[in-house]
Amino acid sequence: MPTTTAAQRRAQAKLEYDAFLASCPSRRLLDRISDKWVTLVLAALGSDCPHRPGVDSAAEPRSMRYSELSRRLAGVSQKMLTQTLRSLERDGLITRTVTPTVPVTVTYELTDLGLSLHHLMRGIKDWAEAHMDEVLAHREEYDARSA
Template identity: 60%
Template sequence: MVTRTAAQRRAGERGRYDAYLAACPARKLLDRISDKWVSLLLNALADGPQRYSELSRTIAGVSQKMLTQTLRGMERDGLVTRTVTAAVPVRVDYELTPLGASLLPVMTAIKAWAETNIDAVEQARRAYDRHSV
């Protein structure tokens, strides 16, 4: 059995969560939360629980399949809860968990940055496209 020093053990633990490494769990989580549908759903659920149909109307362009897959993934990751109410028809509500709500400041800031800076980004794109022909 190989004996490692405390410093070597700490270095090994740091490497285990290095998002620059492909197999890092943190990188996989970053992949999840950087998905456009995840970020839009987090922001849409910021004001409280919503039904599937409300989310579908709020988020333009999302297909039923993608909305369902994204919500399931978010539920699996502990970001949202799904509550089924027995009624006719069955009512299903989605709500942010405390973990999901903890992402709101970050996602709200990114959304605000995008809305504030889209004109500058589009101008930069046009300038780039003119010069890269």
């Protein structure tokens, strides 16, 4: 039996990834990126506030400080935001940069990998906002039939 290199094993595994299979490791990644806070952090990172007049909501991503992200994501706890940012950094979707100032400045920025996912998450967020009235109407109609 011939031996294979780590690169060859990774290439073979990549061919075998199928999220429909229970044992596929891509399922764990889908679990991670489908989390509400991950979706909102990735959508928010670098995008300007869409509710300010004259500001393009689809602006190109930029780095953000922790406090800026915390303000932007209404309702997120400090613990949850910290855990979310750490998991995104671990997965290579964001980078954390510490600047030795007084006080220390910490910024978060999307990596190229994170940027490729940012566009998808931003689209999901925009879709949810654009279609919320329709979804609510369907829920009311369904609930009225089911009562």
